[in-house]
Amino acid sequence: MKVSYTWLQEYFKEKLPPAQELAQLFTMYAFEVESVEKKDSDHIFDVKILPNRAHDCLSHRGIAREIGTLLSLKLLAEQKEHSHTSYKSSSCVIETEKKELSNRQSAAIIRGVSVKKSPAWLAHRLEALGQKSINNIVDATNYVMFSIGQPIHAFDLAHIHQKDGIYRLVIRDSKEGEVLEVLGGQECTLPQGVILISDENVGRDAILDISGILGSTRTEVTEKTTDLLILSANFNPVKIRTAAKKLGLRTEASVRFENGITTELTMEGLQDVCRLIVDIAGGNIEAIVDIQNTPYEERTITLAFSDIEALLGFSIERKQITSILRKIGCTVHEDGENCKVTVPAGRLDMAIKEDVIEEIGRVYGFFNVPPREPKMHTQKVVQSPQTICVESVARALVDDGFDEVYTYTFRDKGYVELQNPIARDKNFFRQTLITGIQESLVLNTHNALLLGLYDAVKIFEIGTVCSGEGEYTALCIGIVPVKKVKNTDEFIDSMCVEAIEAVGRALGITIENKKHNNGVWEINLSECFKRAPATDKIGHVLTSPTDVDQKYTVGEYVKYKKISPYPFMLRDIAIFVPEGVSDSDVSDLITKEGGELLVSQTLFNIFNKTTPDGVSKTSYAYKLVFQSQERTLSNDEITIIMQKVTNAMNSKDGWQVR
Numbered sequence: 169m170k171v172s173y174t175w176l177q178e179y180f181k182e183k184l185p186p187a188q189e190l191a192q193l194f195t196m197y198a199f200e201v202e203s204v205e206k207k208d209s210d211h212i213f214d215v216k217i218l219p220n221r222a223h224d225c226l227s228h229r230g231i232a233r234e235i236g237t238l239l240s241l242k243l244l245a246e247q248k249e250h251s252h253t254s255y256k257s258s259s260c261v262i263e264t265e266k267k268e269l270s271n272r273q274s275a276a277i278i279r280g281v282s283v284k285k286s287p288a289w290l291a292h293r294l295e296a297l298g299q300k301s302i303n304n305i306v307d308a309t310n311y312v313m314f315s316i317g318q319p320i321h322a323f324d325l326a327h328i329h330q331k332d333g334i335y336r337l338v339i340r341d342s343k344e345g346e347v348l349e350v351l352g353g354q355e356c357t358l359p360q361g362v363i364l365i366s367d368e369n370v371g372r373d374a375i376l377d378i379s380g381i382l383g384s385t386r387t388e389v390t391e392k393t394t395d396l397l398i399l400s401a402n403f404n405p406v407k408i409r410t411a412a413k414k415l416g417l418r419t420e421a422s423v424r425f426e427n428g429i430t431t432e433l434t435m436e437g438l439q440d441v442c443r444l445i446v447d448i449a450g451g452n453i454e455a456i457v458d459i460q461n462t463p464y465e466e467r468t469i470t471l472a473f474s475d476i477e478a479l480l481g482f483s484i485e486r487k488q489i490t491s492i493l494r495k496i497g498c499t500v501h502e503d504g505e506n507c508k509v510t511v512p513a514g515r516l517d518m519a520i521k522e523d524v525i526e527e528i529g530r531v532y533g534f535f536n537v538p539p540r541e542p543k544m545h546t547q548k549v550v551q552s553p554q555t556i557c558v559e560s561v562a563r564a565l566v567d568d569g570f571d572e573v574y575t576y577t578f579r580d581k582g583y584v585e586l587q588n589p590i591a592r593d594k595n596f597f598r599q600t601l602i603t604g605i606q607e608s609l610v611l612n613t614h615n616a617l618l619l620g621l622y623d624a625v626k627i628f629e630i631g632t633v634c635s636g637e638g639e640y641t642a643l644c645i646g647i648v649p650v651k652k653v654k655n656t657d658e659f660i661d662s663m664c665v666e667a668i669e670a671v672g673r674a675l676g677i678t679i680e681n682k683k684h685n686n687g688v689w690e691i692n693l694s695e696c697f698k699r700a701p702a703t704d705k706i707g708h709v710l711t712s713p714t715d716v717d718q719k720y721t722v723g724e725y726v727k728y729k730k731i732s733p734y735p736f737m738l739r740d741i742a743i744f745v746p747e748g749v750s751d752s753d754v755s756d757l758i759t760k761e762g763g764e765l766l767v768s769q770t771l772f773n774i775f776n777k778t779t780p781d782g783v784s785k786t787s788y789a790y791k792l793v794f795q796s797q798e799r800t801l802s803n804d805e806i807t808i809i810m811q812k813v814t815n816a817m818n819s820k821d822g823w824q825v826r
C-alpha cells in the first residue's frame with residue numbers, strides 16, 4: 169500500500185520523525201517498508217500490509233494509529249459533522265437476497281451536484297499514491313477509502329429507476345452467463361455466485377455493478393450527472409475474493425473487502441464522503457438509509473496475567489501491559505489476576521487471548537526480550553522397538569564405512585497413484601528404493617574425488633515403499649568402485665553381502681530374503697524386524713546437557729555448499745619434511761597457496777624414511793581437487809597454482825617436494 173507522509177502528519181499535532189526513521193519504526197514493529205520515494209514535497213512509503221492487519225491498516229488512519237501506538241502520540245480528534253439522522257427516509261430501499269452476502273448497507277441520495285475536475289489538493293493527494301484523478305465525485309469516494317479503509321461507490325441516480333417514489337435495489341448472487349460492461353469498457357461474462365446489485369424496479373437483469381469490485385458503465389458518474397446514489401456496504405470477504413480471482417479484476421476496493429472490514433465503517437464512510445461531496449461539488453442530501461443484517465457486537469476477551477508470561481516467555485509489568493493495550497485502543501478492566509480486554513471494532517485480527525498477548529509482545533518489542541539461558545533437564549526419550557531397530561541398522565552400516573542418503577519418495581510409476589502429484593514425473597509412491605539408489609550412485613561417483621572418496625562410493629537408504637507386497641520399510645545398499653578393480657561385480661557383491669551380514673548381526677538375525685539389481689541390494693526390513701529379538705529397553709536417558717549437545721546438535725563448522733556444474737581437476741603432491749613437522753603444517757601451507765580454486769585436499773599416504781646421513785624425514789602425499797563455480801578450468805592455470813605450492817614448500821628449510 170502507498171502511504172503519504174504528509175497525509176499521516178495531518179493526524180498529529182506533534183511533528184513526526186523523518187521519513188526514513190518512520191520507515192525503520194514500521195519495519196521493526198509492524199510492517200515491512202519496501203521503499204520510500206520522494207515525490208514533490210512529500211515522501212511516499214510502499215508498505216507491505218500483511219493479511220492479518222489488512223482489516224484496519226489498509227488506510228492512512230490505520231497506519232496513523234499504529235504510529236500513535238508505537239510513539240505514544242495521541243491522534244487529533246476528527247471533526248465530525250451532524251450524523252444526518254434527520255435525513256433518514258424510506259425513499260431508498262436496499263434488500264439483500266441472502267443475509268450472508270452483506271452484513272450492512274448504508275446509502276445516501278444527493279441531488280444537485282456539479283461534477284467537474286477535483287480541487288488541486290484532492291487530485292494531488294490521490295496522484296501521489298499512484299491514483300489517476302477522475303472527477304470530484306469519484307475522487308471523493310477514493311479519498312475516503314484511502315483515508316479510513318472503507319470502499320464506497322457513487323451511482324448516477326438518473327439511470328436508477330424510481331417507482332412510487334422509492335428506489336429499490338437488491339443485492340444478489342449472479343446467475344451463470346450474465347453479462348455486464350464494467351467501467352473501462354470491458355465486457356464481463358459472470359460465473360455463478362458473484363455478488364451484484366440490480367435495479368429491482370426494472371428487473372433483476374438491470375445490473376448496476378459487481379459489488380465490492382467494480383461499477384458498470386450503466387451508472388457511471390460523468391459531467392452530465394446531477395444526482396447521486398452513494399453506497400457504502402460491507403460485503404462477504406470470501407465471495408469477493410473468489411469473484412475477483414475468477415474475473416481477473418483485483419481492485420483497491422476488492423483488496424479491502426476480501427480481507428474483511430468492520431461493519432462500523434460503513435456509516436462513518438458514508439458520512440465522510442457525503443460531507444466531502446457537498447463541500448466540493450455542492451448539492452443537498454435528500455435521504456440516508458442504514459440496514460444492518462448482522463449487528464455489531466463488541467468482542468471482550470478474558471485472559472490471566474500469568475497467560476502473558478507463559479506465552480511470551482518473559483514477564484512484563486502489569487502497568488505496562490495495560491498501558492500497551494490502551495494505546496492499541498482496547499478498553500481494559502482488571503479483575504484480580506485476570507483482565508477483560510474489549511478490542512477496537514477494526515481489529516478483527518484480535519479474536520482470542522493469544523492474539524491479544526501477541527499484540528502486547530509486538531508493541532513491547534520482541535528485540536527487547538531479555539536474554540535467558542535455556543534450561544536443560546535430564547530427559548527420557550522413548551522410542552518404539554522399530555525405531556531402535558532402524559537406528560541399529562543405520563549405525564552398523566555407518567560403522568562399516570557407508571553414507572546414508574535420502575532419495576525421492578515419489579516416482580513416475582508404482583502401485584499407488586497420487587491424487588495431487590507434485591510433478592508430472594512424480595505421480596506414484598515409490599515401489600522400491602533401488603531406482604533412487606542407482607541415481608544417487610551415478611551422481612556421487614561423478615563427484616567421488618571431489619567428496620574425498622578414492623576407493624568406492626558406499627551408500628544406503630532406509631525408507632518406506634509400497635510394492636505388490638504392500639507397504640513396508642526397506643533397506644537398499646549400493647556400492648560402486650572409484651578406482652579400477654578386478655572382477656568389479658564380485659567386488660561389489662562381496663562388499664554388499666558383508667554389509668548385509670553386519671545388518672543381520674545388529675538385529676540378531678540371519679538375513680536371506682534380498683533383492684539384487686545391477687550391484688544394488690534391497691531387503692525388506694519390516695520382515696527382519698518381526699524376527700529380531702525383543703528389545704529390553706525402548707528408550708534411553710540423556711543424563712546431562714553435555715549429552716544433549718553431543719547427540720543432537722550440529723557444530724558450526726558444518727556448512728552447505730552447492731555442487732559446481734563445472735568439472736573438477738585432480739592433482740597429487742608428495743613432500744619430505746623434517747621430523748616433527750605435522751601433516752596440519754603442510755595442509756595449512758597448501759590451503760594458503762592453493763587459493764579459492766582449491767576445494768579439497770586429502771592426505772592419502774604417510775611414511776618415514778632415514779636418509780644415508782642419518783636424518784629422519786616424513787613423507788606426506790596429498791590429493792588436491794580444484795574446481796570453479798563459474799567456469800571450466802584449464803590445465804595451464806592449475807599448473808601455475810601447483811608450481812606456486814611447490815615453490816612455497818621447497819622454500820622451507822628441510823622441505824623437499826618429491
